[in-house]
Amino acid sequence: MxxxxxxxxxxxxxxxxxxxxxxxxxxxxxxxxxxxxxDYAQIMQYHILATPALVVNEKVVVSGRVPGVDQVTSLLxxxxxxxx
Amino acid sequence: xPDMVLRLLQGGLGNLAAYLAAHVLLCLVPAFYIAGxxxxxxxxxxxxxxxxxSAPKWIAYPGAALAGSVLAVCxxxxxxxxxxxxxxxxxxxxxxxxxxxxxxxxxxALVYTGGVIGxxxxxxxxVLSLTFGxxxxxxxxxxxxxxxxAHDRESDALFAGQGKIRRAGLIFLLILVTLLLAGTSKxxxxxxxxxxxxxxxxxxxSFQDAIYxxxxxxxxxxxxxxxxxxxxxxxxxxxxxxxxxxxLNRIHEGYNAWTWIAMSLVGLTVLTAALGMSPHAGGFDVxxxxxxxxxxLALAALTWLMFKRLSKDELRDWLWESWRFVKQIFPLLVxxxxxxxxxxxxxxxxxxxxxxxxxxxxxxxxxxxxxVFMYFPTLVEVPIANMFLGLGMHRxxxxxxxxxxxxxxxxxxxxxxxxxxRLKAWVYVGWVVLFSTLAGLIYGAWVEGTPLGVLAMxxxxxxxxxxxxxxxxxxxxxxxxxxxxxxxxx
Numbered sequence: 001m002x003x004x005x006x007x008x009x010x011x012x013x014x015x016x017x018x019x020x021x022x023x024x025x026x027x028x029x030x031x032x033x034x035x036x037x038x039d040y041a042q043i044m045q046y047h048i049l050a051t052p053a054l055v056v057n058e059k060v061v062v063s064g065r066v067p068g069v070d071q072v073t074s075l076l077x078x079x080x081x082x083x084x
Numbered sequence: 085x086p087d088m089v090l091r092l093l094q095g096g097l098g099n100l101a102a103y104l105a106a107h108v109l110l111c112l113v114p115a116f117y118i119a120g121x122x123x124x125x126x127x128x129x130x131x132x133x134x135x136x137x138s139a140p141k142w143i144a145y146p147g148a149a150l151a152g153s154v155l156a157v158c159x160x161x162x163x164x165x166x167x168x169x170x171x172x173x174x175x176x177x178x179x180x181x182x183x184x185x186x187x188x189x190x191x192x193a194l195v196y197t198g199g200v201i202g203x204x205x206x207x208x209x210x211v212l213s214l215t216f217g218x219x220x221x222x223x224x225x226x227x228x229x230x231x232x233x234a235h236d237r238e239s240d241a242l243f244a245g246q247g248k249i250r251r252a253g254l255i256f257l258l259i260l261v262t263l264l265l266a267g268t269s270k271x272x273x274x275x276x277x278x279x280x281x282x283x284x285x286x287x288x289x290s291f292q293d294a295i296y297x298x299x300x301x302x303x304x305x306x307x308x309x310x311x312x313x314x315x316x317x318x319x320x321x322x323x324x325x326x327x328x329x330x331x332l333n334r335i336h337e338g339y340n341a342w343t344w345i346a347m348s349l350v351g352l353t354v355l356t357a358a359l360g361m362s363p364h365a366g367g368f369d370v371x372x373x374x375x376x377x378x379x380x381l382a383l384a385a386l387t388w389l390m391f392k393r394l395s396k397d398e399l400r401d402w403l404w405e406s407w408r409f410v411k412q413i414f415p416l417l418v419x420x421x422x423x424x425x426x427x428x429x430x431x432x433x434x435x436x437x438x439x440x441x442x443x444x445x446x447x448x449x450x451x452x453x454x455x456v457f458m459y460f461p462t463l464v465e466v467p468i469a470n471m472f473l474g475l476g477m478h479r480x481x482x483x484x485x486x487x488x489x490x491x492x493x494x495x496x497x498x499x500x501x502x503x504x505x506r507l508k509a510w511v512y513v514g515w516v517v518l519f520s521t522l523a524g525l526i527y528g529a530w531v532e533g534t535p536l537g538v539l540a541m542x543x544x545x546x547x548x549x550x551x552x553x554x555x556x557x558x559x560x561x562x563x564x565x566x567x568x569x570x571x572x573x574x
Contacts, residue, residue, distance in 0.1 A: 009164060009499075012408050020336045040167065040502050049128050049168040050161070064128055065401055068336045 002032040002079055007043045008052040014038075016066045017052040024072040030080050092426045099425025100418065101310035103200070103467060104318050109357045110267035110379075111199035113350065115192045116413075118260045120406025122154050122191065123161070125253035125398055131155060135174040135182075141554070145218045148178035152186035152217070158412060158462045162186045163496060167503045176504070177225030177554070180512060183500070185217035187462075187490035192409070196466050197486070199268060201473065208483055208530070212523040215543055216487075220515045222550040228508060229557050252393040256402075259385050266378030267358060274378060277360055277371035288312050288363035312368070313361040320353040332407040335400055343403070351383050413462050420464030428471050436475040443480035443528030448521045451481035455489030456517065465489040480528015487520040522546075 004021055008014025018036055025032045037043055046053065046060055053063035054072065056079045062072075102108075131154060134147030151169070156162040162183065170179040187193065188209055198206035249257075266274065292312040310318075327349060331342030358379045360371030390399055440447035460468060469486050473479070492513060501509035526539055 011161075011164075012412060016336065016404075016408075023337060040499075044167060044171050049132060049165070051164045065124070066336060066404060068397070068400060069338075071397075 002030065002076065003057055004032050004034045004076075005037050005055040006034065006052065007037045007046060007048065007055060009040060009043070010038050011051070013066050014052040017054060017062075020066060020069050020072050021054065023069045024076050027069070027073055028076055028080070030076065032076070092429050095429040096422040096425040098310075099428065099467070099471075100422050101314055101318075103417075103421045104321065105310075105314050108199055109317055109321075110354065110375075111195050111264060112192075113354055114260060114264040114267060115195040116409050117402075117406045118191050118257065118264065119409050120402050120404075121253075121257045121260055123156075123405040124401035125257060126154055126249050128155055128165075130248050132169060132174075135169060135178050141177075141558070144175065144178040145181050145221055148174070148181040148221065149185045149189065149214055149217055152182045152184075153189040153191070156186045156190065158409070163499045163503070166500070170503060175225055176228055176231075176508070177221040179221075180224045181217045181221030183512075184220050184491060184516065185213055188213035188487060189217075192413070192463060193466075193490065195264065195268075196463055197469075200466050201470055201482075205479065205483060205486070205527075208523075208527045209486055212483070212527065213487060215547060216519040216523060219547050219550055220512070220519060222547075222554045223515060224508070224512060226550060226554050226557060227511065229561060250398075252389065253398060256386065256389050256394060259382055259389065263354075263379060263382035263386070266375060266382055267354065274374040277373050278377070279372040280369055281372075282367050282369050284367045286366050288368040289365055291315070292363050311361070312363050313356070313359075317353060317357055320349060320356065324349045324353060328407060328410070332403055335404050335407070339400075347403075351387075354379055354383070416461035417463050417467075420461060421467045424464075424467045424471050428475070431471075431475060433475045436472060436477050440472070440477045440481040443478050443525065443532060445521065445525065447478060447481040448484040448524035448528070449517075451477070451483075451485035451524060452488040452517050452520045455485045455487075455520070456492045456513075458489070459493040459495065460489060462490070478528055479531045480524045480526075482524070483527040484520050484524025487523050488516060491516050491520075 002025075004025070006014060006018045006021055008017065014036075018034065021034055025034065043051065043053075046055060048060060048063040050064040052066060054061050054067070054075075056075065061075050061079075067075075128151075131147065131151045134143050135151065139147070148169075151165075152162075156165050165186075166179055166183045169182060170176065194206050194210055197209055289312075295310045295312070295315055324346060327342050327346035331340060331344070331346040335343065355376060358373065358376040360369075360373050362369045362371075394402070439450050455465070465486060468489075469482050472485070473482055477485075497509055497513060500512065504512075526543065530536065530539055
């Protein structure tokens with residue numbers, strides 16, 4: 001099962017990213033847990049420069065922008081294949 | 085009683101109309117898209133790589149200022165970026181400079197200030213925010229230099245990152261700026277009408293008169309009132325809002341027809357604002373000014389670039405970021421402007437004049453404290469400042485208010501203290517209050533006639549102090565580190 005974290009302190013971009021992640025998970029039909037991380041101290045643990053950020057199985061895959069649903073779908077598909 | 089309510093309503097609506105007039109739209113609409121382009125097309129690493137620990141101070145501080153003007157627009161991005169920059173190895177100084185300069189030096193703030201109040205105030209805001217931003221950064225670095233040294237050890241590979249803006253992106257950004265300039269510059273080439281046609285649509289003049297009666301304005305107070313053109317533009321804005329909501333809100337799932345309708349409407353609105361319109365009995369004249377052609381050319385170039393040179397991701401990111409700014413800022417701006425118009429009816433000019441009518445320390449401090457304790461959404465500080473100006477506030481205290489308001493609010497101070505600790509955060513607040521008051525005094529002195537050279541000299545001396553002190557402390561700390569290292573090597 002994939003663990004997906006959406007990092008962001010609650011701004012419009014973070015919410016958008018969460019929506020995109022959910023859509024991607026739904027379209028793939030895979031098992032995934034989506035966690036929204038809004039606490040600053042925790043966000044700063046991941047080495048990113050700007051929010052929002054997408055973390056899949058503890059690896060930062062996108063940071064600083066909101067990717068399209070198609071891009072996230074292919075990212076998740078890759079991740080699902082690598083770590084079943 | 086109902087008479088009073090009517091007056092308040094008219095005050096609010098009249099103010100709103102003035103802020104949606106053609107010349108404001110021509111600067112505000114492009115500015116939103118420029119802000120979106122900066123966020124979407126300029127990779128953050130291309131600027132932040134100058135802020136790393138090893139960067140010399142004369143690169144790091146101006147770099148931080150550049151980052152502030154190019155990378156962030158509203159506090160939702162500024163504070164997270166500040167946290168990122170600080171935690172990832174930039175010194176406290178450059179991070180603070182970024183934090184101070186970003187709210188004042190970003191494109192939306194500057195353009196709006198210039199378009200609504202005046203270019204002189206916008207320039208003063210820019211220059212003084214820059215100078216004092218670097219100054220406060222240096223002072224904070226000085227005060228907390230020992231802690232800074234310890235924090236130094238965690239330098240991060242993030243700042244070694246490359247990242248450059250793509251050429252297409254840069255050109256796109258530049259043409260957006262050209263669009264802004266074409267729409268707002270007051271030069272003859274642009275304001276002259278080159279073709280004039282008369283549309284035989286009767287009734288425009290009586291339409292305009294009806295509006296004037298509905299929303300009366302006072303020309304002696306510098307109010308403009310709503311013209312027929314203004315009413316058309318407001319209608320277009322509403323349409324843009326509706327179509328953009330349907331076309332841009334879920335853009336990450338894909339484009340739809342509404343997306344392109346919305347974009348065409350934006351282009352149409354800007355073109356309409358660039359025309360000259362004068363209704364008269366029996367028809368109305370439409371003047372195709374130089375401005376119209378300039379805007380048309382810029383729009384054509386942008387459209388071509390959009391489809392032929394920007395990547396799919398870049399196009400979508402740009403549209404999304406611009407729309408995000410509009411969604412976040414514009415509704416609050418409209419509400420704020422309306423509220424300002426209502427309040428203006430209630431405040432007596434005498435109150436403002438007694439408190440801040442002169443360029444005194446008290447007047448400037450009053451402006452700053454009002455800005456610090458009253459929270460207003462991004463950009464609303466501009467119409468508020470304009471209201472105070474109309475009520476008799478001196479331009480000095482006005483600048484002091486404009487410097488302080490976007491910097492601080494209880495909410496942002498809270499977020500900042502999470503990042504750098506409560507002590508540093510409140511020290512920062514203190515310096516912002518001090519420097520904003522100073523900035524107001526300096527600008528006010530210039531308005532009163534003090535020559536620029538004298539003021540520049542004062543500023544130079546004021547800033548040289550911390551600069552030299554920081555350099556000396558830096559050398560002292562450097563020697564201490566080397567001594568400690570040679571001792572441990574023995």
